[in-house]
Amino acid sequence: MTRNVVVLGAGTAGTMVANKLRRKLDDTWAITVVDRDDTHPYQPGFLFVPFGGPTDELVRSRHAFVHDGVDLVLEAVERVDAAAQEVVLLDGRLLPYDYLVIASGTSPRPDQTPGMLGPQWRQSIFDFYTLDGAKALAEALHGFRGGRLVVHITDMPIKCPVAPLEFTFLADAWLREHGLRSATDLVFVTPLDGAFTKPIAAEQLGSMLVDRGVTVEPDFLVEHIEDKTLVSYDGREVPFDLLVTIPLNMGADFVTRSGLGDDLGFVPVDKHTLQSIADPRIFAVGDASDIPTSKAGSVAHFSADILVDNLVELAAGRPMTNSFDGHANCFVESGDHKALLLDFNYETQPLTGMYPAPYVGPMSLLKESRANHLGKLAFRWVYWNVLLPGRPLPMASAMSMVGKHTPVPTS
Incomplete structure (x- = not known):
């Protein structure tokens, strides 16, 4: 008997989750990812466009990054019927699910x-x-x-x-x-x-x-x-x-229509397991959730691994054993071809040190450098070729304190 995982949103988080789930679940599971169009933007690149930055390579087809064995449905979501375990699409189609992942992001309003x-x-x-x-x-x-x-x-x-x-x-x-x-x-x-x-x-x-x-x-x-x-x-x-x-x-309108969101349309979840507070068969990841950390691509990346492992354990009837620590890192362009890098989680503020390898770097934390700027520019290749396809990166989802320096209080 086929069981179903439906992922709502084929952006950064949704694409990674769908691809990672396809690798971890056997053929008795069908995986469907839903989005309203076939346009996947590289949003970090928008920052440079007003200053003459390139616009090519900023938008690609969603189909190009969804693995074989994952069904991509292009249609808007009307609502989620959690009681019936169905997603209702705008054209009237119904998508039944055993587990649902909401990865519908956030939009400027x-x-x-x-x-x-x-x-x-x-x-x-x-x-x-x-x-x-x-x-x-x-x-x-x-x-x-x-x-x-x-x-x-x-x-x-x-x-x-x-x-x-x-x-x-x-x-x-x-x-x-x-x-x-x-x-x-x-x-x-x-x-x-x-x-x-x-x-x-x-x-x-x-x-x-x-x-x-x-x-x-x-x-x-x-x-x-x-x-x-x-x-x-x-x-x-x-x-x-x-x-x-x-x-x-704000979060997606269908989240609000489905009674699954807070006042801004974000899905309340357990900040460690990413499981919906309202329904154990629903998870939220990336910008769609209400977790108290940055709505950033790095959070989508680090939390996707946790969510996938938890969902696989839950689907197998085992307790969820993976916990997301709120890990985020962000490049901060500072002008003149330099940038800072911040690395933090729920409990720990951005500190000085080196990243991704402690003591070696090559990128410095909480300090302007040209290496950080080049790292931000290089991330576009990593995004298209490693992150979206769900390939592993040589860095842990959890934040490491090795090599970081906590400032000494001045008083």
């Missing part, structure tokens, strides 16, 4: 902020979390001659939470290169009380903003946008000539 998605959208208000947005922003920067350039985060969580900082650092370098920095007031507006969620990294990244002459407007929760001005709930105003915003990020 400019419609959720009054005044954002209006006449100024893609005129003076831009995003770069979509390829179309990044291309439009490239055109806007090409015609920019100075003024008030504001980089703004609507609210957390967002996918790739360091990307707004990266954009700010790259904008500073680009403006200097084009002789426009002295004519530009560069402002970073964030709902956080600092540059990042982790104090040690926030101090480092915050000092880098100060060194570059960037004005930081913290604890700013936007209520609406009016007359080229951000207006917060507490009445503060930040005017702009050019606004680069990260809209509110």
